[in-house]
Amino acid sequence: KNNEQLREIDDLRRELDALRRAAPVEPLAAAAPADDDLLRSLRADNEMLMEDVHDKRQDIKVLERKLLQAKDVIEDLKDALVRVEPAELTAIADGDAEDIGRLQDLLENMKQREKELNRFYTDLLKQTQPAQAPEPLTQADFERILSEKDAELERLRILTSDNATFFRKELAAKDAEIRRLMSAASQPDEASHGTEYDVAVLQSALTVADDIINDKTRETEELQKLLDDLQEKLRDVDENKLYETIDMLRNDVDRLERCLNERTKELNSFKSAMPHDNVLANAVQREKEIERFYRNLIDSKDAMINQLKALLSADTDDLLRALRMDNQTLAEDVRDKANSLQDTTRKLRDAMNTIDRLQSELAHARTDELDDSRPSEQDSQSDGLQELQRIIQAKDEVISDLRQQLDTATDTTADTAERIRVLENSLAEGSAREREVPAIISDDVTSLTQKIALLQDEIDEKQNTIEALVGAIKDFNEANASLRQSKIEMEDQVRYMRQALENTQGAMNHMLTSAIGQNSEVAAVLSPQLSAIDATTNMSALDMQQKIKYLTDELNKSRQEVDDMKKAFQESGSVGGSSYEIATLRKEINRLNKELDRYRSGSVVTPSFSRIQ
Known part of the structure; x- marks a missing residue:
């Protein structure tokens, strides 16, 4: 989940830079009046997103610093191998030729890994350089960016949040937005709010009553089915x-x-x-x-x-x-x-x-x-x-x-x-x-x-x-x-309640349709732009995922090399002055692996995304 968040944030940062450098967009001719609460909410979400980008950059820098420290430890280990005592060299020379060849292969592999890591670090540092100072945005650019980022933020929430709590909160927010739109579409006086509340209460009560009636109806139908089967089987028995x-x-x-x-x-x-x-x-x-x-x-x-x-x-x-x-x-x-x-x-x-x-x-x-x-x-x-x-x-x-x-x-x-x-x-x-x-x-x-x-x-x-x-x-x-007579009466009540529920739902659908119709033109204009942003974001997220996977593989290979080297020295019977360096390197690699595992498992969560969840 954290890897996906990193990829999404990195792609989002590049898209923001591209939007800042793009030409200003003329405002729509028939744009709907912006709601102050909605604009404030969008601005707050944008600020949170920028904070998330900054936090992720800091996390990447910390990870790079730790990788550089691991690189230094590997260099120290190489130096320790070079500075082997003559007695140890004699012991190695007296050992099997296979062990000596294995040590030489390990040294060659370490040199090759060092070159690959240096090249990877250089590319990673180039990609994580801070962007240039953005140019001042116009009001039209700001509104367009807010709209695009709002859609992107919603998509990120769906991608990065898989727990029931988040979905319930999102559903509650959507219900509140629908109620607000319905209230704005109707008369803005106190009576409309009271009517909306009464309709909501009636809908909830009718929903509960309909569920209860459906359960009772299902039980009654099952009982009636059993009675019909019994009567069918006992038809010949007078x-x-x-x-x-x-x-x-x-x-x-x-x-x-x-x-x-x-x-x-x-x-x-x-x-x-x-x-x-x-x-x-x-x-x-x-x-x-x-x-x-x-x-x-x-x-x-x-x-x-x-x-x-x-x-x-x-x-x-x-x-x-x-x-x-x-x-x-x-x-x-x-x-x-x-x-x-x-x-x-x-x-x-x-x-x-x-x-x-x-x-x-x-x-x-x-x-x-x-x-x-x-x-x-x-x-x-x-x-x-x-x-x-x-x-x-x-x-x-x-x-x-x-x-x-x-x-x-x-x-x-x-x-x-x-x-x-x-x-x-x-x-x-x-x-x-x-x-x-x-x-x-x-x-x-x-x-x-x-x-x-x-x-x-x-x-x-x-x-x-x-x-x-x-x-x-x-x-x-x-x-x-008597039971059959009670079932008939219950069916009459069910029909009456369903008719009332259909009337209420029809009124609510009419109000919702009138509210949604006011923003249809804006949605038609923004739909192509959102599709283009989704395509670019998906490609960038895949690239970032491959890079982080490569970095993880390199760390695992380094840890395996250290284990093989220590095992080779133990088998040769002489560890000597390099024991301390090997233990230090092993301890440092374990610490880095623990931090990387904690980062993968989601223990390192940025404040912005923790608020989203």
Whole structure:
């Protein structure tokens, strides 16, 4: 950054000299009236720029003086090498020929460097000579130079200042200038300043409000987009259909419970026809099957309740995932209910087969008993057996009809329930003629009935929870509707605020256009001159950068030569009387390098440019 500043200042100094020697320029015919504050500001900037040029010249002179001192140190080192003691010369002669040749090469290189440095110093001193006394400037020259230097100073500020603080200050200055031009273009009374302040405050408030509204609008649009995506994905999922599915599942559970109760009564009515051991084993197995069925049903209801709770507590994305899981769960539940219905049908068929088998065994047993009894009793028993066969045939017809209905339908209707009740009554009438159920079987049946009642209570509780969750889903939908209404109202407010902001910006643009139009002719005349100055300044800056880079390379080479020379003496084993001179030279070179590094890093900053930054 400092190197660029040096180049810019040197080019600017040469341009000032050329402008002073140039012919006076006639003032513009239609020049705008000069503003006193602007002229004072330009004069102050020009004075600061001249001070910067003077400071940079002083820095260059100090650097030249230090380089001359380094040159003297190199000369002293050469003299010290010439004045080597005879013992040291003998040690060098006794050393390797390679070391001696390396020392001779170093001496030749140092002489060559000395010539190049002398030539460079001569050119540098010629370039840094102070300029001749400038001739007196006319008012037109002074105004033209001030205008050109103002543009050049602005360009230098942009080139040399890369921190956010400077840009903020420049922006504030430009805003102040715009406000001043707007004030000058309008009426210069107190009311115009008050109006300008009110407009600025209103613009700032509208800007902040517009940012807030834009953020809220963006958030609302994102939320609306998510809701639209959710509605698009759930378009095929009807809410009424979901409620109908829940009602259907509830009715299915009730139907299965009724079927289970009816099948339980039916089995109890035929347990008396079985042996004691078989009845006990079947009762235990039946109890386990019923318990497993209700446990599975309760687990499925718990899973549905957990999913509905997660549905209510989740956000939009989680809501979508939960609804998908809920649909899968409902589909699985429907399949489970269909499987349960098939299991019930299979159990009913097994029960019918058991009834047929028991009836056959009973018929054979009674036939054997009738063979041993009297003929009159055989006649009466034959009549009773025929009556029983007719009843059994009627039951078989009803059972066949029921099997056909269960095979062709998955849902039990009211007619099917009525037929099952008719079958129950018929079976109850038939079982009344059989022997009484043993006491132990009655106890098992009572225990099974109690467990069924407990499981029924749990199912009722789960159904109540499902109804509560369905109500919560309805509340959630109502909240979404309220949110959409709030979004519509917010969009209306945004349109109103944007309209007000556009009106204010239009008024400000009109005022700014009228103020800028007054200086358009001056800008058109100065534009070619500024372009020419920029081209000349860029070429001069590049030349100065190359020269400073060359000077830095020379210093680095000198330091490397000193290090190589010291290393050569150390390897030869004899430093002798030149150790002090070498140490002094090394210390001086290090000091110069530190100062040069500090100058490069920007530690040496002139007062004028520090004020600019």
